[in-house]
Amino acid sequence: MKEINHDNVEINQNERLPRYLYHYTRINCLKDIFNDKHGKNVCIRFTDMHFLNDIDEGIYFYKFLEEHKDEIIGQFKKGDEQEYCRKSIDEFLNGDCYKYLLQEKYGRQYSFSLSELRDSMYFWQADYAKENGIALRLDTKTYSSCEGTPFINQVCYFNVDSVGQFLPDFRNIVKEESEFVNCQNDLDDDGSPYRQMSGSRILTTKTPFWVIKAKTWEPEKEWRMVRSINALTKSISKRTSVCRNLTETENINQEKINVVKETFKVDDRGVPRYYLEMPNPFSEIILGPTFSKKYVASISDWLDEHKYQGITVSRSEGLVGSRH
Secondary structure, X not given: OEEEOOOOOEEEOOOOOEOEEEEXXXXXXXXXXXXXXXXXXXXXXXXXXXXXXXXXXXXXXXXXXXXXXXXXXXXXXXXXXXXXXXXXXXXXXXXXXXXXXXXXXXXXXXEEEEEOOOOEHHHHOOOOOOOOEEEEEEEHHHHHOOOOOOEEEEOEEEOOOHXXXXXHHHHHHHHXXXXXXXXXXXEOOOOOEOXXXXXXXXXXXXOOHHHEEXXXXXXXXXXXXXXXXXXXXXXXXXXEEEOOOOOOOOOOOHHXXXXXXXXXXXXXXXXXXXEEEEEOOEEXXXXXXXXXXXXXXXXXXXXXXXXOOOOEEEEOOOOEOOOO
């Protein structure tokens, strides 16, 4: 079931994915993004999570539990619940699994940043967009119609109250299993532990650490397109996947097949980058406040020259929010 919100944005009630999301960047990136001589595909560049602007990116949740453990425990009123919560958090913080995720021993997370904000002074004043900045409108319907693409996740801006809201499974397991905390070492008739605690497992397996940030970043209203890559055992260089199933007897028109092409490389600054070539999901280019109106027509002409169709070009009015 879908509904229209007050901003006329179509939202899926199950995923709450807006119809349109926006990526802010510089105009000189257009030639790299819209680089298909046939005007059909785009190249989206993802950045290794450990090289993003926010130094807490990816590790914020772990640091949050370290710094606010007592406050989280204090949200539970019963003694057994508090003890169980403490044991779960300590086991999580001292365990190896989550540390492997953070240290890239398991894999890497590559991110492409998006926002619900269409024309935001908050972003136009950011370092990466304040000079010659543009915003690309991504149509999530078009994007999701091609299989094999990364999922888009909403960023959770975390504080102490978020534990109950964002991690209901952890809150519920604390309440359900706390009564067994004092008999954890008891044995069943067959010699097995009476009850295996699962609080730390919930924290490890159900926490998407790559989309958790501090509450102070909430004005960004950010979403993330994220690709997870096993950095140690698999190279994705020049790997290609077809986005629909084809039978041997099907008459294939090669130009109509939706193909996702993936490449990986380290740029000149030593930053690991992941590139995804896919059918164009961008339907509008918004020029930032530094541009005069005459540039709208020139960018439209540039798109036509490169055979890209169905992309509107507009100029920012700078009306939505401010960084200060």
